[in-house]
Amino acid sequence: MKLTLKIWRQTGRKDKGRFVSYAMDDVNAEMSMLECLDVLNESLIERGEEPVAFEHDCREGICGSCGFMINGIPHGPLPATTVCQLTMRHFKDGEELVIEPWRAAAFPAVKDLVVDRRSFDRIIAAGGYISVSTGNAPDGNAILVSKDTSDRAMDAAACIGCGACVAACPNASSALFTGAKIAHLSILPQGAPERDGRALNMVAQMNAEGFGGCTNIGECTGACPKEIQLEVIATMNRDFIRGSWKRRDQEVRTVKPMTEWSTGSKLKIDPHATS
Amino acid sequence: MSTSAVGVREEERAPGFWGSTNGKKAVMAVTGAILFIFVIGHLAGNLQVFEGPAKLNAYGKLLHTLGELLWPVRIVLLLCVTLHITATVQLALLKKRARPVGYSAKKAIASSYSSRTMYWSGPIVLAFVIFHLLHLTAGYYHPGAAFIEGDVYHNVVSGFQVWWVSVWYIFSVILLGLHLRHGIWSMFQSLGMNHPRHTPILKSTAWVVAVTIVLGYISIPISVMLGVVK
Ligand code: HEM
Ligand code: SF4
Ligand code: FES
Numbered sequence: 001m002k003l004t005l006k007i008w009r010q011t012g013r014k015d016k017g018r019f020v021s022y023a024m025d026d027v028n029a030e031m032s033m034l035e036c037l038d039v040l041n042e043s044l045i046e047r048g049e050e051p052v053a054f055e056h057d058c059r060e061g062i063c064g065s066c067g068f069m070i071n072g073i074p075h076g077p078l079p080a081t082t083v084c085q086l087t088m089r090h091f092k093d094g095e096e097l098v099i100e101p102w103r104a105a106a107f108p109a110v111k112d113l114v115v116d117r118r119s120f121d122r123i124i125a126a127g128g129y130i131s132v133s134t135g136n137a138p139d140g141n142a143i144l145v146s147k148d149t150s151d152r153a154m155d156a157a158a159c160i161g162c163g164a165c166v167a168a169c170p171n172a173s174s175a176l177f178t179g180a181k182i183a184h185l186s187i188l189p190q191g192a193p194e195r196d197g198r199a200l201n202m203v204a205q206m207n208a209e210g211f212g213g214c215t216n217i218g219e220c221t222g223a224c225p226k227e228i229q230l231e232v233i234a235t236m237n238r239d240f241i242r243g244s245w246k247r248r249d250q251e252v253r254t255v256k257p258m259t260e261w262s263t264g265s266k267l268k269i270d271p272h273a274t275s
Numbered sequence: 276m277s278t279s280a281v282g283v284r285e286e287e288r289a290p291g292f293w294g295s296t297n298g299k300k301a302v303m304a305v306t307g308a309i310l311f312i313f314v315i316g317h318l319a320g321n322l323q324v325f326e327g328p329a330k331l332n333a334y335g336k337l338l339h340t341l342g343e344l345l346w347p348v349r350i351v352l353l354l355c356v357t358l359h360i361t362a363t364v365q366l367a368l369l370k371k372r373a374r375p376v377g378y379s380a381k382k383a384i385a386s387s388y389s390s391r392t393m394y395w396s397g398p399i400v401l402a403f404v405i406f407h408l409l410h411l412t413a414g415y416y417h418p419g420a421a422f423i424e425g426d427v428y429h430n431v432v433s434g435f436q437v438w439w440v441s442v443w444y445i446f447s448v449i450l451l452g453l454h455l456r457h458g459i460w461s462m463f464q465s466l467g468m469n470h471p472r473h474t475p476i477l478k479s480t481a482w483v484v485a486v487t488i489v490l491g492y493i494s495i496p497i498s499v500m501l502g503v504v505k
Contacts, residue, residue, distance in 0.1 A: 019379065069381075071380055072382035073384060100378060103374055104374055105372060168384075170370070171366075171369075172370070172373035203297050204295065205289075207289075210372065212296070212366075212374070213296030213369055213370070214296065215300075215366075215393060215461070216461040216464045217387075217391060218386045219384065231469050231474070234463075234469030237297055237301065237467040238468070240298070240467075242467075
């Protein structure tokens with residue numbers, strides 16, 4: 001099939017960026033979107049041009065590395081599908097695909113379709129864990145969890161941290177992601193002891209990152225490849241209000257977002273260089 | 276290249292409840308709920324226009340004889356409006372900052388029209404409320420006929436006989452309906468009350484309540500314009 005890929009090209013953070021159109025004459029309908037970019041990149045390399053940078057790892061929809069906008073929809077038009085799992089047969093012959101990166105202040109541009117999503121890591125580090133004693137493994141079934149509860153926790157835990165929810169949100173809010181990371185722990189008895197501090201800390205970090213405020217619009221759920229439901233946002237709000245009310249925790253502190261890249265070297269290397 | 280370093284351990288004190296987006300939304304939900312209750316009470320009072328001048332004027336008088344209670348209620352409402360709007364403005368500014376570079380193409384795939392237009396319906400309702408207060412509460416601006424202090428029935432009927440006043444009223448009430456169609460559901464979500472089983476019920480209830488409120492309010496100017504109430 002024939003496709004025109006209109007792709008956002010940006011050499012680095014200091015570059016303003018622009019769209020470049022690439023005509024592809026022989027796209028295999030069974031290829032994934034990422035494989036289509038691979039094919040394009042090979043032809044670009046052969047022509048001596050810079051290949052399109054995009055993130056990927058598992059290519060089976062579970063790692064959360066991949067993701068970009070296709071025609072205004074995060075991960076493209078197919079519901080519950082990451083771009084690595086999206087096959088080209090879902091597009092019409094001769095279609096133009098507008099491909100651009102997630103756009104949010106909390107996701108600074110790195111290069112082409114790659115954005116810096118470390119803000120998500122910092123939100124998780126602020127409280128997305130439970131404390132367990134080390135030593136012997138605990139007895140199985142020592143803590144009883146009902147099927148309904150475990151299902152809801154598992155549904156929230158399905159979040160792969162791709163960032164499509166932020167990309168889809170008109171407010172660039174990360175409420176769905178943060179909600180999922182809070183809910184999958186707070187729904188379970190194992191997450192109960194740290195419940196009051198968790199939401200306070202994670203919400204504080206989320207705000208420190210410069211994400212927008214949630215207005216319960218629901219675009220995030222529609223774009224989410226794991227179909228995380230809006231209920232997780234309510235769970236976050238409930239835990240946040242409960243935690244604020246109880247004021248159980250000591251001071252809530254946030255970490256200052258780091259936007260530079262560590263090169264791991266004492267040599268003077270430009271931290272913005274990407275290759 | 277190491278990507279393991281994610282944060283500078285230069286810790287900062289976190290902002291408090293009001294300083295966070297979630298806290299602001301909780302405040303919006305509570306103030307919105309109070310305003311919503313007022314909107315219902317106000318409707319119940321207004322519908323007495325269909326029972327004739329005596330009844331409505333007596334109701335107006337009753338409100339004014341509440342005396343000590345009238346101003347506390349007004350102050351609570353004013354406080355709610357102020358907080359609601361302050362949060363609106365701050366979240367709107369944050370929204371602008373949170374996406375400095377926009378998309379060249381963006382499709383809405385899962386949201387309702389009313390939810391996407393909250394930042395339009397709210398301010399227009401505000402403009403309407405100011406007009407409405409000048410028009411029927413203070414009588415400062417009352418085209419068509421003289422404003423008579425205390426004769427609520429006369430003020431309402433002669434006010435709505437001016438066609439553009441009625442049209443503006445109907446338009447604003449429909450926007451209020453849109454605002455509530457999303458808001459009634461959204462405030463539960465903001466306060467953390469949500470469950471897969473309750474959400475669909477809540478959403479359809481919000482629809483029904485919003486439509487009822489709109490129909491109730493616009494029945495008054497429509498009846499006046501049709502000459503049913505005169
Ligand atoms: C009679 C007057 C009003 C009522 C009954 C009302 C009610 C509500 C309710 C119940 C919500 C949902 C709160 C939540 O999601 O937590 C809401 C949200 C909102 N209101 Fe109002 N409101 C009124 C007037 C206004 C005015 C005058 C403005 C703006 C100047 C405004 C702006 C907004 C905005 C922007 C939201 C969206 C917030 C969000 O969804 O995040 N509202 N309103
Ligand atoms: S909530 Fe969904 S869209 Fe958001 S990061 Fe997780 S998996 Fe991606
Ligand atoms: S590459 Fe792992 S989810 Fe797409």
